[in-house]
Amino acid sequence: MMEIALWILIFFITFGIMEFMAWFTHKYVMHGFLWSLHRDHHRKDHDSWFERNDTFFIFYAVVSMSFILLAGNSEFWYGYPIGFGIMAYGATYFLVHDIFIHQRFKIFRNANNWYARGVRRAHKMHHKHLGKEDGECFGMLWVPFKYFKK
Secondary structure, eight states: OHHHHHHHHHHHHHHHHHHHHHHHIIIIIIIIITHHHHHHHHSOOOOOSSOGGGHHHHHHHHHHHHHHHHHHTSSOTTHHHHHHHHHHHHHHHIIIIIIIITOSSSOSTTOOSHHHHHHHHHHHHHHTOOSSSSOOOOOSSOOOGGGOOO
């Protein structure tokens, strides 16, 4: 029973750490030395559904899979909750950012509660900057309250 509780705790801690990692990666990597991959996310100067920015997904998928494979091939069982925590954050990020905010699939268009409006407003403020500079963004789940208006 204690191992299950520890597994769940590690999973949720990993998920929370990923919120920080997404912010950090976006600010210092995507708007930093890998701007060349992220630029097309801010400037829609392409006709493709795919963006160079989508390659960041591959990095986190490889990290997630590596932890899961490590757990499956060794005594490091902690790799399972870490790997699945990263994967769950990636799925949540895809759902919120790519599907809900950017409408890459045309669902959740009618979501209009105070949280949905706040997330959309914060993201719109971030995307008003088309350049590498001023790339500050907020976490997917935590958005400053100034964007929440009833």
